[in-house]
Every structure is written in C-alpha cells, then in structure tokens.
Amino acid sequence: MASTSSVDERPASVLPPDEIHVICTVGAEACVLLSVCASADAERLARRIHVGRDSPRGRFLTVDCGLPDRTLDEELFGRLERPVETRCTLFLHEVGRLPFDQQMRLMVALRNRGLASRPAPSPARVVSSTSEDLFRRVVEGSFDASLFYSLNTIHVDLRPH
C-alpha cells in the first residue's frame, strides 16, 4: 500500500533511542501505549517492540478495537480467555475506539489474566495504540482512567506538539 509506506518513512514514526532502551531492558514487561499521528505507524512500531523482546518470542496478536461489538468480543476477549502463549505480544490497535462497557471488561480481563499485574516471567506483553488524545478522553470521562494508566505504563507520544 503506497500510502502506508510513505507514512512509515516519516521520522516521527521512529521510536526514540531512550524509549527503545527502556522498553527492551528495565521495562521489558511493561504495557506500552503508542500515541501516533497515523494508525498505519502503530502496528509497525508495535512489531518493533515485539521483536525487541528476549528470545524465544511468541506470536504477535493484533486486535482491532474499532471492530463491531460482536466481532470485537470474539477477537479480544476470546483471546484473553484462552491460555496465553509464552512471550507473545497482544497489540490493541486504536484502543480509544473501545466502547465504555468494553473498557470495563478489558480492565477486568487484564487483571484476571495477570496482564496488568504480571508476575515474572511475563506471559504476554500488551502494546496499545491510539491516534487520538486519549488523556483528553479520560478527562472528559469517556475513557476509563484506571484502564488508561494500566495501558500506558510506558507512553510513547509520537504526535507533533
């Protein structure tokens, strides 16, 4: 896709070296939130984070949070309810599109699965992306604050300021 490759080449879509170090070393078990201009950037960056994990690596699982409710249910919670593979990465694409009730459910699922409070070794890492100002949504009350702070242990903001 031509538009995707041109977006991928923009300097803004490159992870800062400081963050790569933190993501791959001291914060190797932490949830990462990517705030990006174009959602096309997000998956490539998430895959970069996944590859940066220690080997052996598990699968990279993508869930599009903009899917219709029923499909999202199967995609997201179906995966969370199945046994989690070792060292896999769960990528929540456009997490801001989750309806509020699904946000509550995700928060509970993350806690129950041990994804938000992982004992070592970590079964899965959660990387989320958003192309909107998610903190503004928290302030406005349309995105759950607890979920926000569970997902953004490391917040990489690549939007121009």
Next chain:
Amino acid sequence: MTGATRNRICVDPGAMHTSIGIVDGQPEDLGPLTTAFLAAGYDVDGGTSFADAMNMLDARPRAVLVVTVELGAYNGLHVMLRCLARHPKTRVVVVGPDSAALRNEALTLGASVYAARPVTPETLVSRVNDLLGQRRRPQPVLSHGSRARTRATTDGPAWPSLATHHSAGESVRGVIFRHGFDIKR
C-alpha cells in the same frame, strides 16, 4: 512552611544532604510533600509533570525518587523506568491508588516501595527514612488516613527495613509476626 508542619516532622541528622526528587501530578500536593522532606533535612527537588521529571533526571542522580502514578497523560512508572535505566542506584517510591494490580506491577518493575493512598507527607518521609536505613526518632502524630494511623501505632524502631517492598498493611503484619517470634525464642 507552616509552624504546625515543622513541629510534626522530626529532623533526622542522617537525612541531611540526601537528595530526593519528587514528581507529583497534583500541584497542590507537591508543596506539602516538599515541605515535609525539607523539614526532615533532605535536599529536595520537585516537579509536576513528565517533562519536569526528565529535566530532573538529566540534572543529577537522586538517592530517592518519589513519584505518583498519575502524571497527566503519562504514568509515574514510566518516570521510574527512565530513572532506573539512567540511575540504577536510585530508590523509587511510587505513590498511587490502593490497587493490588498496580502495586504488583510497580514492585515487579523495580519500585522499592508502593505507597497506597491515602498517605500523608509524614508517612512518606517515614517510608523514605526506612528505605535509606536511617535512624528514626519517635513517630509524629499522623493527621488522617486509616492506613497511616495503623502504621503509626505499630511502627517502631526495631525492624524499619521491613517497611520496604510491601504495602503499609503487609509491613505492619510482618513487624508484628517478627516481634512475637523473637519474644518466644
């Protein structure tokens, strides 16, 4: 600094010139916290945002970093990870909501102490004193908060290091158990 606050804080000679960095997402809470640590004899720098924290880390390493989980669009745990990547010897005290999940995550990622709210500035000074293994004088009277009150009534000078790596409730249980065990022996 108010006279009342000064009277309630015990200045520890061992704390003199020990550097503390405080990053609190609530600007109204930063003042009392800074005052409490200054009154206890610490060398204090404060900030209220992720950017402030990064500037603080760039300037020089601190013995202890006290940081809140909520830092606007950022997470205090991110500040902690940046700090530990750059200054591995810095001890980090994370202040956040009373959530087992968050506490576990903070401790797993490298926090030395997770202090669950409600927590008073005096309690945080006490936790930092414990963390640094500094001698403490008798506890000041704490103003509010059930966790803080419980800790004040049971926290003595015998095993202050037990307060680290656990929540206030857990450390209180630990102290009681050790105390009873040692007496029986």
